Amino acid sequence: MRTHETYAPIRIALHWLIALLMVAVYVTINLHEAFPKGTEMRTTMKVAHYVLGFAVAGFTLLRLAAAMSLPGPVPLDGPKMQQLLANTVHLGLLALMLLMPILGYLALSFSGKPVSLFGLDLPLLTWADKGISRQIKEVHEAIGTLGYALIGLHALGALYHHHILKDSTLLRMWR
Ligand code: HEM
Ligand code: HEM
Numbered sequence: 001m002r003t004h005e006t007y008a009p010i011r012i013a014l015h016w017l018i019a020l021l022m023v024a025v026y027v028t029i030n031l032h033e034a035f036p037k038g039t040e041m042r043t044t045m046k047v048a049h050y051v052l053g054f055a056v057a058g059f060t061l062l063r064l065a066a067a068m069s070l071p072g073p074v075p076l077d078g079p080k081m082q083q084l085l086a087n088t089v090h091l092g093l094l095a096l097m098l099l100m101p102i103l104g105y106l107a108l109s110f111s112g113k114p115v116s117l118f119g120l121d122l123p124l125l126t127w128a129d130k131g132i133s134r135q136i137k138e139v140h141e142a143i144g145t146l147g148y149a150l151i152g153l154h155a156l157g158a159l160y161h162h163h164i165l166k167d168s169t170l171l172r173m174w175r
Helices: 011-031 040-069 079-110 132-167
Strands: none
Touching: 011 040, 011 132, 040 079, 079 132
């Protein structure tokens, strides 16, 4: 029986840390376009995108372990459809946090171009095939675009609970 009224502090910390990392993942990849091809800043932004993306995946694994050992609070009363929508969006976000780094890494591997992270070459996992790399990149980009909608819907949902329904949904993920 889950009776506690808030998320465990480690789950709250991981939620906001990953939310910040996700913002940085999106900012870096959008910012890289602002720098001309071949410039050092463009490469730095891309490498930052890869490193931050890997960090998201790593912390998400920790977060899943935390969620399994420290269950969240009992859902607040509300329409069943609302809870289903919230849970579906959470699942979508989890998929985004785990699937995107895998797709990104596969796209880089198939591109066959060595990528250096802080002077260390990222091991390429596959044979080189530019066609497959391009296709995976397209899927990565499409899901990335969907990610904006998912995150937007999720954040709007939280604000709706806080400002319109005036319940404790946001606060119990805050303290
Ligand atoms: C949560 C994790 C991630 C998210 C949400 C994400 C999201 C995105 C987005 C939105 C784009 C730009 C798409 C566009 O131009 O419209 C992109 C591009 C890309 N991402 Fe990620 N990404 C993640 C992790 C990774 C990781 C870990 C890698 C590689 C190790 C990676 C490799 C790439 C590559 C190669 C591109 C294409 C860049 C180019 O234009 O050359 N991504 N990603
Ligand atoms: C301004 C941004 C955000 C706000 C206001 C926010 C707010 C919240 C709130 C209030 C909850 C608790 C919902 C409940 O108890 O039913 C929650 C849970 C959750 N949030 Fe966010 N969130 C934000 C950003 C993000 C981002 C960027 C991600 C991931 C990409 C994310 C992923 C999740 C997940 C997976 C849960 C389910 C509980 C858990 O696994 O810890 N959130 N969020």
